[in-house]
């Protein structure tokens with residue numbers, strides 16, 4: 087019998103070795119995630135969203151890949167069709183790979199033979215597009231069919247050479263490897279995995295200390311190679327991932343984190359998606375190779391983000407110019423970039439840091455990001471997407487069906503089906519419960535098999551009923567995460583804090599008996615001999631909490647935000663006073679109650695409170711109007727009812743609000759101009775700039791027109807007697823295309839005739855200040871200013887006032 091066992095083991099190892107896809111027994115994260123395939127969600131919040139991702143997001147994402155030419159690129163490169171490169175960017179290949187990854191995840195929980203077959207065809211096309219030596223980059227392959235014509239300007243004549251800049255050759259491959267591993271694990275088919283291995287072997291052959299030494303311009307291949315290493319056991323892929331990290335810096339660009347060696351970096355800088363993908367790759371290496379230098383770097387960077395560069399919604403990357411990080415505490419709300427991909431990348435990084443350290447603070451950030459800035463990236467209908475996720479809007483933001491650069495929708499498509507994989511983590515004798523979502527899970531702790539189930543109504547209610555069902559009685563530790571928000575902590579660190587302490591304590595009981603477990607790193611640890619049917623109840627208090635920001639965040643000064651459980655709330659136009667919310671003031675002491683509204687936004691909790699609108703008076707004061715009800719909805723659900731005003735940080739003083747303009751003649755007029763744009767409303771919004779080049783204030787401009795006369799006109803409600811007018815010009819010199827104009831004149835409408843006013847002094851043209859003119863009083867039904875644009879420059883107006 088013994089001998090036979092040995093023989094079986096020997097046979098098994100031969101099978102494993104020859105299959106080439108065995109997982110080697112080697113070091114990895116001390117805590118292992120419980121794969122999403124073992125966790126079946128049964129809740130009303132995430133499970134329907136995962137279904138919708140499968141039913142709506144993935145099919146439309148593939149259909150955009152077909153209609154935009156992304157799939158056609160593979161067909162042409164593979165010789166199935168002829169023509170030139172069909173899309174805009176050389177990284178367009180990556181979208182197809184990311185959606186395959188999402189589809190593979192989705193297949194594991196939502197079997198779909200049609201989708202499975204579609205993937206087979208698509209993978210066949212990808213295989214044909216791969217060159218004989220393993221190179222895969224449709225833009226170059228297609229260009230070479232045309233004698234090099236059509237090669238993207240971001241790519242070099244020779245392979246790889248411009249990857250540090252913009253070619254994205256290695257970026258595409260990183261997503262290919264992630265997709266290949268997902269597809270192999272989902273279907274057991276090697277088709278895409280073999281393509282990935284052939285590609286990775288070429289990269290391994292071409293790159294190295296004495297070979298091509300170019301670091302990836304957009305990180306992600308590091309994570310992809312680690313996944314390839316895990317599934318094949320080939321150490322060279324792990325070494326290659328480390329090579330790509332170690333050759334970064336020190337004299338490159340901060341934009342893609344190449345300004346220093348990765349191990350010397352302590353601050354989050356540059357493009358935030360590139361950054362988080364890199365930190366995630368570093369965490370993987372730190373875990374597998376026990377690399378302290380990597381670990382120290384990402385730990386410092388995490389603190390730099392959480393203590394100064396993250397929004398209350400979990401969004402990161404404040405500025406659009408670099409699609410990335412700004413200085414600490416520079417967190418403007420209306421122009422917040424907070425790319426959806428960066429939220430997903432931040433979740434990747436925080437999950438890995440949890441797996442390394444077993445500390446709940448990483449899941450606090452993960453949960454905050456998941457329920458707010460990540461989720462805001464996709465509409466309830468699952469077919470509209472945000473690229474940036476701002477915290478305030480004047481109606482200029484709206485989710486789109488697709489983008490020329492489609493990184494965000496394809497990232498949503500692959501992230502959502504993997505959400506159940508973030509619920510639990512395990513070691514041989516510990517079960518970490520990180521997220522409270524109703525589910526049934528089958529979990530292995532070492533050799534012990536345990537069925538675990540949760541019943542909860544998260545994120546709306548903090549009560550959770552769990553069952554722990556070990557196959558046989560046994561001792562192990564259940565570690566229940568007690569989120570920061572249930573322990574009076576709005577976020578790890580002090581960037582945001584609850585305005586008041588709340589004394590309600592969380593409660594835990596086992597089999598009906600209340601217990602007081604030890605708290606360790608954000609987890610309540612219950613060590614006991616668990617037996618079939620054991621029940622745990624967790625009660626996390628969820629009062630409505632007011633949040634204040636570190637005073638160094640200028641845009642949040644004099645304001646509060648509202649949080650309940652992990653959910654951040656906002657005021658949105660459809661629920662509040664005639665669609666206006668930006669001029670609201672909320673009393674700091676105002677009572678806030680929460681209720682569930684089944685018919686609203688697919689069923690959601692809302693918060694009810696009261697506040698006042700503010701308005702400027704004709705005397706220039708700020709007037710507070712009558713108290714009225716104010717309704718708040720979860721931030722992630724905004725913009726599902728059309729574009730309009732929205733605000734997360736609610737002013738508590740009239741001075742910190744954006745008051746409605748005073749009922750001046752100009753404000754009550756109808757504005758006309760030679761060129762009508764959305765920004766025309768700036769001319770009478772009563773927001774005065776600090777200078778002629780103040781970018782924080784909206785302005786109206788005639789760019790690119792120049793060397794001609796233009797006009798703006800106010801049509802009055804009723805004839806008015808006027809005697810004075812003043813203008814504040816826009817001028818973005820020396821860099822921009824607008825300057826103060828050459829001259830201007832003022833006309834009024836009397837009857838049907840436009841007449842020039844009789845000015846009491848010559849009309850001046852001034853930069854950084856008002857140009858004011860008094861004229862002989864006239865009764866008019868309209869006033870117009872005509873503006874002569876400079877020969878070489880256009881012009882614009884911040885504000886135009888009439889008295």
Ligand SMILES: [Zn+2]
Nearest residue numbers: 425427493494
């Ligand atoms: Zn993106």
